[in-house]
Amino acid sequence: MSGFTAFFKKEIVEYLRSYKALILLCVFIIFGMMSPLLAKMMPDILSHQAINGITLNIPKPTFYDSFGQFFKNLSQMGMAVLLLIFGGVLSQDLSKGTLIMLLAKGLSRHAVILAKFAAALILWTASYAFAVMIQWGYTLYLFDKLPVPHLFFSLFCLWLFGIFILTILLMSSTLVGGAYSGLFLTTAALGALIVCQFIPGTDRFSPLALASDNAGLMTGAANLHHAVTAVWITVILIVSALAVSLVVFKKKSI
Amino acid sequence: MDILRAEHIRKNFGSQHVLTDLNFSVSKHSIFGLIGKNGSGKTTTMKMILGLIKPTSGSIYVCGEKVAYGDTPTNRHIGYLPDVPEFYGYMTAREYLKLCGEITGVRRSEIHKRTDELLCLVGLNGVNRKIHSYSRGMKQRLGIAQALLNEPELLICDEVTSALDPVGRKEILDLLSAAGKRATVIFSTHILSDVERICDQIGVLNNGQLELQGPLNEIKQDYRQEALQIETLTPDQAPVLAAHLKALPFISKAEVSGRTVNVQLNHYEENSLDIIRLLASESIPILKYERLEPTLENVFMDVIR
Amino acid sequence: MTQISDLLPLLIPIIVLELILVITALIHIFRHKTYRFGNRVLWVVLVLCFQLIGPVVYFIFGRGDD
The missing domain is CATH 3.40.50.300 (P-loop containing nucleotide triphosphate hydrolases)
Known part of the structure; x- marks a missing residue:
């Protein structure tokens, strides 16, 4: 337990001093501010592009559009940033050899995995929470509040998808060596999931639904029942990925 | 333990x-x-x-x-x-x-x-x-x-x-x-x-x-090479000394390089006096007389050969 | 029709945050001589030209050891 606490503190210090915490917070806060503004300004932006006297009939943006924009930004750019920030989550420590002396000091390997997961989870959750709060505030200020069904469920889905990415990164880094191979393997896995979406009938089970159906859930375009299935599948995948990381890392030659 | x-x-x-x-x-x-x-x-x-x-x-x-x-x-x-x-x-x-x-x-x-x-x-x-x-x-x-x-x-x-x-x-x-x-x-x-x-x-x-x-010291003892290095006063005396040394039964090798003679022999402790006597009886003046210490390097090279 | 100027107070914090990222990255670039790859000119150009992405990529891939 003392190993977990000490290593967890080290992880947090590392995120702060490597500027990773700063970047993640800034980027997500910017998304939280930008999405409502973009939604608000969309008609102006589009009308400026409508040259040759063609007038586009753009409906007035609403509360939904603001959150639609938010989910679009976070599920694409946000997840990309998440991948970059946590891409070296275990790989860097392993490839540089910085873990060797600590393991020789008696640091338990399970503590390494759990502390890394806990620190990444906290950083992701904090950044996401800031983004959501600011998004909420800006949206309330700029738009009239509308009843939004399943908004919190949608937000929860994207948060869970972030955790899914973190655990897949962690698992990939225990499986393959090299400073960035964990990142590559995870990107490949996500690519495979995207390809799988084209197989009819599979999309409702895919964790990707958690990052793609968020806006649809609010407007009723996506099936809530399917989304709940995807949530459970993702939870199972997260737990399994963590278990695999713990087992594989325990048996790894370092 | x-x-x-x-x-x-x-x-x-x-x-x-x-x-x-x-x-x-x-x-x-x-x-x-x-x-x-x-x-x-x-x-x-x-x-x-x-x-x-x-x-x-x-x-x-x-x-x-x-x-x-x-x-x-x-x-x-x-x-x-x-x-x-x-x-x-x-x-x-x-x-x-x-x-x-x-x-x-x-x-x-x-x-x-x-x-x-x-x-x-x-x-x-x-x-x-x-x-x-x-x-x-x-x-x-x-x-x-x-x-x-x-x-x-x-x-x-x-x-x-x-x-x-x-x-x-x-x-x-x-x-x-x-x-x-x-x-x-x-x-x-x-x-x-x-x-x-x-x-x-x-x-x-x-x-x-x-x-x-x-x-370490025991291993060095075990691998001790019975070797001597004798340096004569002038270069022409070295071959003469080498020839005399070779005649002794316990000497296996005596090589000349310049005015130094590198000698390999058996049972140094028992035979060292014979060498000294030889030097005295032939009146060959010497600059240096040294028994070579075994180095770890010799031991190592010997083992991994 | 909304005027951009009405939204300006809301835009300012975004600009400030982006500036924080750019300036932190630039300070780091100028304080260090070695980068994991690339050189100073490359990173300065990248950070200045690509808002948001530039500083992120610099801190993840370009930043040397410290």
Whole structure:
């Protein structure tokens, strides 16, 4: 337990001093501010592009559009940033050899995995929470509040998808060596999931639904029942990925 | 009692047999030099003692406890210093030692005191820079501080002097021989002069096993070459002396180079007076008469041949 | 029709945050001589030209050891 606490503190210090915490917070806060503004300004932006006297009939943006924009930004750019920030989550420590002396000091390997997961989870959750709060505030200020069904469920889905990415990164880094191979393997896995979406009938089970159906859930375009299935599948995948990381890392030659 | 015992260790990396049958033991309060060529399996052996690599077969005991692969409780007895220690560059030495102390479970009140002592010992007190700006020698010294933090009974040092300049090497060797007063030290290297400087026990790793093991001075005795070097006053006297020496029955070889005669002989103790008598009776004046001491290098080359 | 100027107070914090990222990255670039790859000119151009992405990529891939 003392190993977990000490290593967890080290992880947090590392995120702060490597500027990773700063970047993640800034980027997500910017998304939280930008999405409502973009939604608000969309008609102006589009009308400026409508040259040759063609007038586009753009409906007035609403509360939904603001959150639609938010989910679009976070599920694409946000997840990309998440991948970059946590891409070296275990790989860097392993490839540089910085873990060797600590393991020789008696640091338990399970503590390494759990502390890394806990620190990444906290950083992701904090950044996401800031983004959501600011998004909420800006949206309330700029738009009239509308009843939004399943908004919190949608937000929860994207948060869970972030955790899914973190655990897949962690698992990939225990499986393959090299400073960035964990990142590559995870990107490949996500690519495979995207390809799988084209197989009819599979999309409702895919964790990707958690990052793609968020806006649809609010407007009723996506099936809530399917989304709940995807949530459970993702939870199972997260737990399994963590278990695999713990087992594989325990048996790894370092 | 043996602090470390390795029994029938075999290690294959794929089809490559690094260790075939490694057996050795290290007794308490010795400084054990593990010598071997590059790639002979020194680092592999050390990592197996730490439970970082799994032996293909065989077992290792530290303080009588079996080393378990993965998380091994035996590591609480051990301090480890790798050849190029890698630290978190964004920390200061003090922060790093605190992290290590918390991991080994040193009491909070103790950590501060131990850290101060150790930084003083390795000469890094008063250095408040981040570790990334340290020189190699400084990193190696911090490595020693880190290894000694939990007051280990067994200190494992892997090629620690290989990457250092002569000054850095001397500093590290001095620190290690001081540490050897309290702990048992295992020191792997291919630099033989370092071994001669601090080790009292040696083992030579070759062909996947320990081909030679024992106290350094005994091994040197066993490998003592019966050799002499005689330097005559003028170059023309050397061949004359060589011819006379060759006539003696116990002399196997007498080679001339310049005015020096290199002699190989049997049973020096019994026959040395005959040589002196020869020099006197033939009245050959000499500048130097020396019995050659065996060097570890000769021993090493002999073993790995 | 909304005027951009009405939204300006809301835009300012975004600009400030982006500036924080750019300036932190630039300070880091100029304080260090070595990068994991690339050189100073490359990183300065990248950080200045690509808002948001530039500093992120610099801190993840370009930043040397410390």
